[in-house]
Amino acid sequence: MNHQIIDDRNTALSIEDFAALRENLHEQRLFRQEQLEQLSAAATTRADALLDRQSASQTEVRVKLAASARMVLADVEAALARMDRGSFGTCHLCRRPIARARLMIVPQARYCTRCQHVREAGR
Numbered sequence: 001m002n003h004q005i006i007d008d009r010n011t012a013l014s015i016e017d018f019a020a021l022r023e024n025l026h027e028q029r030l031f032r033q034e035q036l037e038q039l040s041a042a043a044t045t046r047a048d049a050l051l052d053r054q055s056a057s058q059t060e061v062r063v064k065l066a067a068s069a070r071m072v073l074a075d076v077e078a079a080l081a082r083m084d085r086g087s088f089g090t091c092h093l094c095r096r097p098i099a100r101a102r103l104m105i106v107p108q109a110r111y112c113t114r115c116q117h118v119r120e121a122g123r
Contacts, residue, residue, distance in 0.1 A: 013103065029076045072108075079108040
């Protein structure tokens, strides 16, 4: 039985795909939470060495990694919330379905490929 959650002329997301994407998002959330914990722990153990030039550059890298991890974590949690609300897989701009192939690669995608390109071109 092939249940369709998101239906588009060239793409469809099955119940099995949806479950796999949910699992992927849960794994990503756990990974990012653990990453943030590790980065936080590394920052506290090296707090006394901040005067050293190498430590300062390592701190800068940790700060940037933590910011990136927080941003991805927020995107993942937003995608899980969209799943719970029933709006997962719908582009935030054009309201059309996001292609299955895109969601399988970037399950936290908020925009279809076309709208993503439009957003990036506007930067």
